[in-house]
Amino acid sequence: xxxxxxxxxxxxxxxxxxxxxxxxxxxxxxxxxxxxxxxxxxxxxxxxxxxxxxxxxxxxxxxxxxxxxxxxxxxxxxxxxxxxxxxxxxxxxxxxxxxxxxxxxxxxxxxxxxxxxxxxxxxxxxxxxxxxxxxxxxxxxxxxxxxxxxxxxxxxxxxxxxxxxxxxxxxxxxxxxxxxxxxxxxxxxxxxxxxxxxxxxxxxxxxxxxxxxxxxxxxxxxxxxxxxxxxxxxxxx
Amino acid sequence: xxxxxxxxxxxxxxxxxxxxxxxxxxxxxxxxxxxxxxxxxxxxxxxxxxxxxxxxxxxxxxxxxxxxxxxxxxxxxxxxxxxxxxxxxxxxxxxxxxxxxxxxxxxxxxxxxxxxxxxxxxxxxxxxxxxxxxxxxxxxxxxxxxxxxxxxxxxxxxxxxxxxxxxxxxxxxxxxxxxxxxxxxxxxxxxxxxxxxxxxxxxxxxxxxxxxxxxxxxxxxxxxxxxxxxxxxxxxx
DNA sequence: GCATATTTGTCCGTATGTATA
DNA sequence: CTATACATACGGACAAATATG
Numbered sequence: 001x002x003x004x005x006x007x008x009x010x011x012x013x014x015x016x017x018x019x020x021x022x023x024x025x026x027x028x029x030x031x032x033x034x035x036x037x038x039x040x041x042x043x044x045x046x047x048x049x050x051x052x053x054x055x056x057x058x059x060x061x062x063x064x065x066x067x068x069x070x071x072x073x074x075x076x077x078x079x080x081x082x083x084x085x086x087x088x089x090x091x092x093x094x095x096x097x098x099x100x101x102x103x104x105x106x107x108x109x110x111x112x113x114x115x116x117x118x119x120x121x122x123x124x125x126x127x128x129x130x131x132x133x134x135x136x137x138x139x140x141x142x143x144x145x146x147x148x149x150x151x152x153x154x155x156x157x158x159x160x161x162x163x164x165x166x167x168x169x170x171x172x173x174x175x176x177x178x179x180x181x182x183x184x185x186x187x188x189x190x191x192x193x194x195x196x197x198x199x200x201x202x203x204x205x206x207x208x209x210x211x212x213x214x215x216x217x218x219x220x221x222x223x224x225x226x227x228x229x230x231x232x233x234x235x236x237x
Numbered sequence: 238x239x240x241x242x243x244x245x246x247x248x249x250x251x252x253x254x255x256x257x258x259x260x261x262x263x264x265x266x267x268x269x270x271x272x273x274x275x276x277x278x279x280x281x282x283x284x285x286x287x288x289x290x291x292x293x294x295x296x297x298x299x300x301x302x303x304x305x306x307x308x309x310x311x312x313x314x315x316x317x318x319x320x321x322x323x324x325x326x327x328x329x330x331x332x333x334x335x336x337x338x339x340x341x342x343x344x345x346x347x348x349x350x351x352x353x354x355x356x357x358x359x360x361x362x363x364x365x366x367x368x369x370x371x372x373x374x375x376x377x378x379x380x381x382x383x384x385x386x387x388x389x390x391x392x393x394x395x396x397x398x399x400x401x402x403x404x405x406x407x408x409x410x411x412x413x414x415x416x417x418x419x420x421x422x423x424x425x426x427x428x429x430x431x432x433x434x435x436x437x438x439x440x441x442x443x444x445x446x447x448x449x450x451x452x453x454x455x456x457x458x459x460x461x462x463x464x465x466x467x468x469x470x471x472x473x474x
Numbered sequence: 475g476c477a478t479a480t481t482t483g484t485c486c487g488t489a490t491g492t493a494t495a
Numbered sequence: 496c497t498a499t500a501c502a503t504a505c506g507g508a509c510a511a512a513t514a515t516g
Contacts (some may be wrong), residue, residue, distance in 0.1 A: 024318070025504070026306065050482070060505045062299050065483090069263065069303050070310060081261070081513045082482050094397075101314050101398045104345050160331075232257050262484075297485045302503090319502050345501070386494040 029059050032065040037076050038174040044089040048077070048221050074168045075177060078230055090176035092228055098173050099221040102150070103214060107167060109156040110210040122152030130191045140190060147174070149194050153213070180227045190216060205219050265429040266296050267304040267352035274313050274324055275411040281326040285314070311405045313412060329465055335410050339387070340451060342403060346393040350438050359389030360435050367428045373461040379428060384411070386431050390450070416462045427453060 033053070036042040052063045068085050071077040075094075077085045092181055113120075130145035154166040193216050200209035261362035270290070273279040291301045305322050308314040312331075314322045326380075384407055391403040430453050437446035 002337055062302075062483095062506090065299075066306050069306060071308060080513095083514080084482065097396050097398055098398055100394070104341070104394075104399075108341050157337070157341075159334050161334055161402065161406060162341075165398065168298070169398060177378050178330060190499065298502095299486090300484065317493090320494085321502065 019210050025063055026066040026070070029057055029063060030070045032057060033067060033071060034074075034076060036169065037071075038171055038178075040178040042087050044087050044103055044175065044179060047084055047086045049084060085168060088172075090172065090179060090228075092225060094172065095176050095228060096221070097227060098176070099129050099217060101165070101169055101226075103217050104163055105157070106150060106153045106217070107214055109153050109162075110197070110201060110213055111206050113156045113206050113209070115202050115204045117156050117159075119155035120151050120198070120202060122155060123149055123194075123201070126152055126159050127191070127195050127198050130194065138147065146190060146194065149198075153197075176224070176228070179231055180224070190220065241398060257302055262296060262300055263303040264306070266294055266300060269294060269306045270304060270308060271313060272410065273312075274308075275408055277415040279324050281324050281412065281416060284321055284323045286321065303440060312409055325409075325412065327409065329462060329466075331409065332413050332462060332465060333458070335406050335413070336461075337380075338406055340403070340454050342394070343387060343390045344401055344447050344451055344453070345432070346390050346399075347438060348443050348452055350393045350443050350446070352439050352441045354393050356389050357435070357439060359392060360386055360431075360438070364428070364432050364435050367431065370392035371428050383431065384425060386435075390434075413461070413465070416468055417461070427457065 033042070033048070042048065048068075050061050050064060050068075054061050057064070059067075066236065068077060072079050072085065076088055076230050078088045079085050110154075126149035128144045130142050130149065133139070133145060151163075151166060151170065154162055154230035157163075193212065197209050197216070200206075266272055268286070270279070279285065286304075286307075287298050291298045294301070296304075305314060305316075309316050309322065316322050355416060361413050362381045363386035367379050367386065370376070370378035370382060388400075388403060388407065391399055394400075430449065434446050434449050434453070437443075437449065
């Protein structure tokens with residue numbers, strides 16, 4: 001957000017009705033900024049001025065500060081005392097941590113999966129969307145469907161806590177993707193693997209599905225970490 | 238907090254130096270209220286008035302609202318639109334969810350534990366403190382040391398995300414303990430089991446340690462759930 | 475290294491709408 | 496149903512600390 005010209009005030013009709021319950025301005029404001037971050041509209045390391053953002057979103061400074069506080073606790077923003085907030089700059093350590101968490105949670109989820117679990121519907125639909133998007137070379141949609149697939153895996157646990165943890169971890173990962181050159185191709189080739197994991201899960205072969213997933217995550221981590229290491233140099237305070 | 242007479246303003250020298258970095262009034266305020274909740278000074282279902290709490294802690298309502306927002310995201314407070322915040326009332330479902338998360342995270346942590354990991358120091362010290370406290374029948378200290386022990390287990394993962402998740406889950410569990418008649422005796426008999434888990438971990442017998450822990454958690458969950466079910470009836474909106 | 479300008483941190487006052495007695 | 500109390504959200508004010516020239 002170098003310039004403020006291309007941003008809209010916080011919308012009344014929230015984009016994601018599942019997250020932002022209408023009537024909570026702070027939460028809607030946080031959702032707006034969150035979407036700036038995960039779509040790359042606000043880049044890592046970029047400083048967000050209270051006055052500028054408040055004017056852009058047409059909210060008061062107090063309201064904005066509450067939203068900042070929330071996003072800071074989600075590790076999407078970093079506060080420096082008396083120096084404002086900036087978009088978090090992912091480190092290699094944070095990326096490795098994210099994948100460690102994913103392997104633990106998603107692996108356990110698949111190992112304990114029951115074939116008839118309602119969350120398999122989320123997974124099925126995500127695979128379907130991803131395959132269609134891939135055929136149309138719509139990598140953005142394919143990427144979103146990919147993350148939705150893994151959200152479905154976590155949902156197999158039936159745990160609100162794990163769902164929430166995964167949501168924040170997922171947002172952090174998308175922030176990290178923003179550092180990469182062309183993130184689309186990163187998860188594009190994995191559409192087929194997701195389909196196989198789904199098949200195995202529906203067939204009740206949970207151990208095989210978990211093994212396949214673990215291999216997927218190891219490979220994905222390696223790809224992302226490598227891309228991170230060879231990215232253009234950048235510095236952080 | 239029916240009356241405000243017995244509360245101090247938010248202290249400059251924070252009680253827990255690891256969490257509250259001095260110079261952040263919102264975080265210190267949240268820490269104060271958090272301690273009210275986990276020590277039972279503020280009881281489940283109790284409403285917290287903005288004006289009253291702000292005056293008690295000698296902070297402005299804006300500052301307090303930021304702290305409320307944080308604690309709401311930690312599931313320690315619940316917001317009802319235009320009706321203020323109240324201390325969360327744990328449900329049986331939330332308690333079961335907490336134990337599900339604990340089994341997953343702590344079990345995985347022990348299975349992948351290396352005997353020389355620095356986190357074993359946390360565990361050793363916690364066991365020592367708990368044993369001494371048990372001999373002196375200081376159940377409060379024993380309980381705190383017990384939770385510290387399990388925090389040490391999670392620390393074996395070397396994952397910031399899991400550490401943070403466990404911190405919030407742990408706070409929620411202490412809130413649930415507040416509903417029980419005499420929570421001290423609940424974890425008192427487990428001091429010996431912790432010591433055995435520690436021994437096994439230090440000896441590199443990670444599978445056995447994990448099995449012992451899982452049994453511990455199943456039994457603890459059963460005890461807590463039973464106490465919850467037979468507690469005095471209470472209602473929630 | 476220093477003086478200045480800008481921004482954050484915190485507070486207060488107030489208007490409006492909602493829930494509850 | 497009315498009235499009161501309170502949460503929501505805004506804007507302005509001031510001190511303190513940081514960033515800039």
